[in-house]
Amino acid sequence: YNLKIKSMETSTKNEIRECLMEYISRYKSQNIAANTLTGISGSYVSQIVNGKFSAISDDMWRKLALQIGWVNKGWIFTDTRISSQITQSINLAKSRAINNITPILARGGSGKTITAQNYAKSNREVLYINCKRKLSLKSFLKGLLSAAGKTTEGLTSEVISDMLISTISKMNNPVIIIDEANKASDNILLEIIDLYNGLKYKCPIILLATQEFKLRIERGVNKKMGYDELHSRFNRQFIDLGEPDYNDVAKVCIANGLSDATQISDIAKSSLCDLRAVEDKVKVQFLKQAKAA
Numbered sequence: 001y002n003l004k005i006k007s008m009e010t011s012t013k014n015e016i017r018e019c020l021m022e023y024i025s026r027y028k029s030q031n032i033a034a035n036t037l038t039g040i041s042g043s044y045v046s047q048i049v050n051g052k053f054s055a056i057s058d059d060m061w062r063k064l065a066l067q068i069g070w071v072n073k074g075w076i077f078t079d080t081r082i083s084s085q086i087t088q089s090i091n092l093a094k095s096r097a098i099n100n101i102t103p104i105l106a107r108g109g110s111g112k113t114i115t116a117q118n119y120a121k122s123n124r125e126v127l128y129i130n131c132k133r134k135l136s137l138k139s140f141l142k143g144l145l146s147a148a149g150k151t152t153e154g155l156t157s158e159v160i161s162d163m164l165i166s167t168i169s170k171m172n173n174p175v176i177i178i179d180e181a182n183k184a185s186d187n188i189l190l191e192i193i194d195l196y197n198g199l200k201y202k203c204p205i206i207l208l209a210t211q212e213f214k215l216r217i218e219r220g221v222n223k224k225m226g227y228d229e230l231h232s233r234f235n236r237q238f239i240d241l242g243e244p245d246y247n248d249v250a251k252v253c254i255a256n257g258l259s260d261a262t263q264i265s266d267i268a269k270s271s272l273c274d275l276r277a278v279e280d281k282v283k284v285q286f287l288k289q290a291k292a293a
Helices: 010-024 030-035 042-049 058-068 081-096 112-122 137-147 157-169 186-198 212-220 227-233 246-255 261-271 275-292
Strands: 101-105 126-130 175-179 205-209
Touching: 010 030, 010 042, 010 058, 030 042, 042 058, 081 101, 081 112, 081 175, 081 205, 081 246, 101 212, 112 126, 112 175, 112 205, 126 137, 137 157, 137 186, 157 186, 186 205, 186 227, 205 212, 212 227, 246 261, 246 275, 261 275
Parallel strands: 101 205, 126 175, 175 205
Antiparallel strands: none
């Protein structure tokens, strides 16, 4: 496979450098410490210690990290097929300048949440909220209004809803992203209809959910209040992105420092390409390698 992988962040390199400094301190001299490292010259060690990173490849950084016991405690986001399609769908909804509610479906463990959170961090006027189980209508509205930079203390749900619509209407190019919409209560789904009506042509609404959300809506169309209205505002359509595949797993592994093809294949098979499980298995693999180094 031929994958384009995001370069290692400078912040990650600085973390590895700090770990290297601690590693060197265990030995009588820097040269002695460098001699314990396989495939990494004393010159490279000196450059890293002195903060000169330009000549050091990402592969060299990863090789060094494994040998000195550095473990990436965080997780590096990289685009996969699904994350790219989610981002494209959000941008398309924004460029249309109409208020279609766009429901985007993908299996659990596909990276929907990290993609949405990364989009919210990287773009202005993004109102992101995660519909955790048992999230109340008032908490839902407060979360969106807080994402818009407004306080909600002492306000009723009705006032918050009106204030939210008024605030968003004054923005240049906003978008609402509702994550884990499959967990949203019926009251929240009805409120989404009200948001649609109040923000028509002013703000797209993106719903991220698993495939069970489609079944829930379609089953409720003729049985539950508001479901047919909501389904109509979806244009009776859902964007189903399916599930991650081997290439997605490989991208995620390589971006986070694991490049061995056999190990990636084993992780893809044992995780069933669930990216949440992939993260756990990659971190476990690094811990094993660090102990063996």
